[in-house]
Amino acid sequence: MTQQDTHDAVRGRYAAAARSSLDPAGGCCDQTTDPITVGLYEGSDTPSDTALAASLGCGNPTALAELAPGEDVLDLGSGGGLDVLLSARRVGPTGTAHGLDMTDEMLDLARRNQAEAGIENAQFHKGTIEQVPMADASVDVIISNCVINLSPDKDAVLTQAHRVLRGDGHFAVSDIVLLREIPDALRGIVGLWTGCVSGALLDSDYLAKLADAGLTDASVEITRTFDREELQRMSDMVGDHLPEGWTLAAIIDALDGAFASAFIRARKES
Structure with missing residues (x-):
């Protein structure tokens, strides 16, 4: 797929998910069928039930990121806005949580x-994560939830x-990371790419790209692995x-043990 094809496929999938949630008769995505997205915010005091229902991530970055009052946060690929709203509450009225998404339906x-949540210190912006429409040195923390793997140009994102x-x-x-290489034939399956699997980086490549972008102290912490029964549910x-x-x-055999959800940390030196 070309970069434009990838963007179009990703935009199409997530626009459809947003339209489903915006439709009063529709409800949102059935997360129970996707082991990547299920059960990530159980027990969380979420600010919006509809934002929780629309979450399509692979982790809960707001539970692991160190956010402090007064900080400015940017969520790359903010989708239905759940992580932005959670971040806005944590940084308080003296901070701001920004969400960036390329899909009009998700922004709406x-x-x-x-x-619905009554949160005022959040802002949502339209744009791609490869060309962030914000000024240099404008945020203290960058979060993202299972979106960077969807980008066709991860070097630009970082x-x-x-x-x-x-x-x-x-x-x-x-994000999703690969623990070993997968066959090239699986890289071209659109559903596996938009489903956050075949566009993922090897964990070692992720660390190398973070370093190439100038970020330091990088680490990858595996937070969830997937068994064969869960892979069957992703068919x-x-x-x-x-x-x-x-x-x-054969595809399930190739993917068994090949990928995992992870929390990726790095820092920009002062």
Whole structure:
């Protein structure tokens, strides 16, 4: 897929999810069928039930990121806005939580969820994570939830993250990482890419790219692995268009133990 094809596929999937949530008769995505997204905020005091229902992440970066009152936070690929709203409450009225998303439908949903939660210190911006529409050195913390793996140009994303962070700012994201290489044939399956699997980086490559972008003290902490039963539940990502010579069982064999959810940390030196 070209970079534009990838953006279009990702935008299409998440626009459809947002429209489903915005439709009063529709409800949002059925997270119970996707082991990557299920159960991430259990027990959390979430500011918006509809934002929780629309969450399509692979972790809970706000539970792991160190946020302090007065800080400015940027969520790359903010979707329905849950992590932005949680961050806004943690940084308090003297801080601001910014959400960035390229999908109009998700931005509409996030702003509706913000109004429902009554949170004033949050702002949502339209744009791509490869070209962040914010000034240099404008935020203290960057978070993201299972979005960087969706980008076709991860070097650009991490370079932008370094640019907008202030000195001694923190990069603290949840994402999918590969623990070993997967066959090239699986990289081209659109459903696996938009489902946050086939676009993921090897954990070692993630660390190398963070360093290349100028970020230091990088680490990858595995937070969730997936067993074969969970992989079977993800089979709808593959759909009916199997790569030539592949069966669904062979794809599951190739993915078994190959990827995990992780929390990735790094820092911009002051």
